[in-house]
Amino acid sequence: MGVEVLIMIPVAGVTVSLVARTLAKVRRDTMEVEGAGHLAARVAALQEEVESLSAEVKELRAAQDFDRTLLGERGTRGS
Numbered sequence: 001m002g003v004e005v006l007i008m009i010p011v012a013g014v015t016v017s018l019v020a021r022t023l024a025k026v027r028r029d030t031m032e033v034e035g036a037g038h039l040a041a042r043v044a045a046l047q048e049e050v051e052s053l054s055a056e057v058k059e060l061r062a063a064q065d066f067d068r069t070l071l072g073e074r075g076t077r078g079s
Helices: 002-031 036-078
Strands: none
Touching: 002 036
């Protein structure tokens, strides 16, 4: 159980950091007054950011699964 926590701490930290940065950018952008013409561009940019974050989370999950597999194999070899 301790090893899983050690793996989850960096993953959770990276995820929280990415979400916090995105939310900060969205908040900063919404404070600026823009015309209706810029709204579509902002929505498209936010969609791209969400897709990018989604891809990064998938990569983190894959890396976590890989690490878990390696640690599981190490545990079975040592027994």
